[in-house]
Amino acid sequence: MTPLPAIFVSHGSPTLVLDDVPARDFLRGLGADLPRPRAIVVVSAHYExxxxxxxxxxxxxxxxxxxxxxxxxxxxxxxxxxxxALAADILRRLRDAGLDATGDEGWGFDHGTWVPLTLMYPDADIPVVAVSVDPDAGPEHHRCLGAALAPLRDDGVLILGSGAFTHNLGELRRGGWAELDAPDWVTRFVDWTAGAIEDGRSDDLLHYRDRAPDAVRNHPTEEHFLPLFAALGAGGSGTGRRLHASTVFTVLAMDAYAFG
Incomplete structure (x- = not known):
């Protein structure tokens, strides 16, 4: 069996499932473009x-x-x-990797999980396990998290990081959608990060906060960027392939990547 890629998607606003924008169309086609997984593990920015x-x-x-x-x-x-059963296997793998992992019966599907999956797999007939991000733990923690889950890709499990390629809600311009060009501080960050992913500059990515232009302005807090590192770690190769690029609300980049 060919391993599934690990995927990072930008889930945008909850209204993504309703809005006529390129990112919605991309996600609608993504599920059909991938081999059908036996299960999906979602590392969601909204599960903190x-x-x-x-x-x-x-x-x-x-x-x-x-x-x-x-x-x-x-x-x-x-x-x-x-x-x-998959959740128990995930817990074992995370603990074996030295991570402090705990089972959680009470959580469910936040919009970082159900918004992209509603578009990708609308029949809701594939089992899903949600995994959290730790906003204070940084990129390396999440890369290690993804690396611990990487072998699941050989067993038909899709590892999906769901966050945002840029996420400054304080500068969001509602009604802008795709008609307005993104400002320079967004495009500089997007272009730098795209180059680092496609060139396999993992060390630069892990230190993006210091090295990427306008990093803090695009991510005043890190939780929406951390699922990218889980996908990077799960992909294994260190390089990624851009699947989609668009912008909504002028400053929210909706880029998606495949790793591995």
Whole structure:
């Protein structure tokens, strides 16, 4: 069996499932372009915890972790099953790698999980296990997390990091969508990061906070960029391939990458 790639996607706003933008169309096609996985592990920017939490529920709940959005979003469900056996295997692998990993029955599918999966796999018939990010642990922790999960790719498991390629909500321009060009401080960061990924400059990526132009402006906090490092670690090779590039709300880059 050819291993599945590890994937990083930008999930954008919860309204991505409703909005007519290129990133929505890309995600709708991505699931069909990949070999069908037997299960999906999602490292979501919206599942935050100290150390690593792994959702062990057989029937994870859908979490509408936002407010002030259209009613249609609160009516959406994503009834994919969990996979307790896979969750237990993940916990073992993470602990063997020296990571502080804990099972979590109570979490479910936040919008970092169900928004992209609703578009990629709308039938919700593939088991899903959610894994947390630690906002204070930094890129190397998340690369190690992904590396611990990399062997699962040989067993038909899709490792999906779900975050944002840029994520400064304070400078977001609602209504801009794709009509307005991204400002220079966004494009400088996107271009530098794309080059580092495609050239396999993993050390630069791991130290992006100091080396990438406008890094802190694009990511005032790190949680939405950390799933990229989980995908990088799970991919194994250190290089990535850009699958998609677009921008919404002028300053949110929706880039996606495959690793391995």
């Amino acid at each position: 915890a100290r150390g690593v939490r792994v959702n062990t529920s057989a029937r994870p709940r859908v979490i509408h972790d936002f407010y002030g959005f259209p009613k249609a979003l609160y009516e959406m469900d994503y009834a994919a099953p969990g996979d307790p």
